[in-house]
Amino acid sequence: MSDVSFLLSGDSAVTVEFGNEISEHINAQIRAFSIALTESKLPGIVELVPTYRSLMVHYDPEVIPYGALVKNLRACSISLTTSGFRQAMCWRSPCSTAGRKWAPTLALSPSTITKRPDEVIRIHTSTEYLIYMLGFTPGFTYLGGMSEEIAAPRLAQPRVRIPAGSVGIAGSQTGVYPIDSPGGWQLIGRTPVRMYDPDRAVPILPKAGQYIKFYAIDQAEFDRIAALEASSGYTVHTYPRKEAEQA
Amino acid sequence: MSITILNPGMLTSVQDLGRIGYQQFGVSVSGVMDPRSASIANILVGNDEGEAVLECTMMGPHIRFDAPNIIAITGGDLGATLDGQRIDTYRAIPVNAGQTLRFTMLRTGCRAFVAFAGGLDIPVVMGSRSTNMKAKIGGYQGRKLQKDDVIGFRAPKTDLKNLGLRHTSPEFMPRAEYKLRIVLGPQDDAFTERGITTFLSSVYTLTPEFDRMGCRLDGELIEHVKSGDIISDGIAFGAVQVPSAGKPIIMLADRQTTGGYAKIANVISADFRILAQLKAGDKVRFEKGLHRRCTGGSACAARYAELPAQRHESLTQP
DSSP, X not given: OTTOEEEEOSSSEEEEEOOSSOOHHHXXXXXXXXXXXXXXXXXXXXXXXXXXXXXXEXXXXXXXXXXXXXXXXXHHHHSOOOOSOOOOEEEEEEEBOTTTTTOHHHHSSSOSSSSOHHHHHHHHTTOOEEEEEEOSSTTOEXXXXXXXXXXXXXXXXXXXXEOTTEEEEEXXXXXXXXXXXXXXXXXXXXXXXOSBOTTSSSSBOOOTTOEEEEEEOOHHHHHHHHHHHHTTOOOOEEEEOOOOOOO | OEEEEEEOOSEEEEEOSOOTTOGGGTOOOOOOSOHHHHXXXXXXXXXXXXXXXXXXXXXXXXXXXXXXXXXXXXXXXXXXXXXXEEOOSSBOEEEOTTOEEEEOOOXXXXXXXXXXXXXXXXXXXXXXXXXXXXXXXXXXXXXXXXXXXXXXXXXXXXXOTTGGGOBOOXXXXXXXXXXXXXXXXXXXXXXXXXXXXXXXXXXXXXEEEEOSSEEEEESSOOOBXXXXXXXXXXXXXTEEEOOTTOOOEEEOTTOOSEEEEOEEEEEOGGGHHHHXXXXXXXXXEEEEOOOSOOOGGGHHHHHHHHHHHHHHHHHHOO
């Protein structure tokens, strides 16, 4: 834990950074740190937001000044255990390009991605992605583990509106837009599954620590699932993921 | 015991101090754009500081009172009238049943906050009455107010202790150019020296793309070391992110919880009250609060050693 750094994020939040890459090891440390900090009940901490590589600690500087906060955070980071929260459930999430209509990134010629479109889909659907964190919008999953072969840069200027269900790539990240929102990810398809539905008993389906694996569907299957989602609801198939080897 | 919205104005929504604790699920904080002004409005009418208020934007609403209550209006001056008579802002005002509160024209700033004694009868969703319009939760049916919406009072008052003394001075002053004080970071190392200098020495203009989520600025391009992309991390209120295109975006109340653009700096909380009152065409300049440049491994130590001094300064400066 010697390389933990504390980055100022204004006068009421500090970003505790554990590394600058997407790795299961770093993410596991962050989750462990987050749990330890919650259990410490340190006064003045308002909210914790775990991400890939950092934990944003929102605090009330009137209760705990920055210096005292960082001293406590540092102490808390020294003795961490990353064991004990291995999850094994994997979702099978359908995804369609609708004849590339929903995959502008793949329709471009030459494509931002150098692989052929069907190759991109094959590679993208071959991996079980770890749900590292939720963020950006309710239920937006940041998934890790995507092949570098299909990595693509973010758009220099974000799109004003991306439709709900859009599946995107940004750098070596991939994820699903749960609601209509602006965004800068390259789009490669769309899922009919509603990741977020405020009227549902469980508004936000995905949980950090689970996995998602995409599978390609055609537009007819997309429409069938979308119709189910609009009426009684669609039950996403899940399966117990084969335990990964200890890192 | 209610009010009826006769005309919602441009964008009027129910907001309190925000939905705290759900950012880890990707749910935005929302809440008032200017916590200080909203808190003052609440204090003037005897509420807790965090009570829900109506946040009105540029062209304010017309509201009929179906029951008496005491209100206070703070923030920008949107030309508040009661049955056609101008009324003071930053003052507790008793309103009779049948009277109409009407905002007539924008005079200064951008947003006003209306507090109602005893609070509004709005359900608490995930710990807050704030409207999250994007997620369609909280506030009045998860949306901005519309014509004919009826909002009840929880515990309206016809009198308050020291009613005549419940006033203070308006705080927002129109200026040709606003100074926003910032703390560099968390990703100031993603920018070149020249980029940081550009950011701190240029005048930026608010574009028409400004809302509760953020405001885009126009001006000198800010140079990155490589690009404006980072591995997504958390975003605080007032974060100044700079995508690869080089123009800054200030993140506000309805900002997403996390994002993948480098954040060069964060506006200090004492200046949120200015941020909330900016509109298209307004000019801003960023001013660094730290006096010495932080380098290498001691950057963190140097930064937080200086932060209290800066906060102190932020509280004592006008």
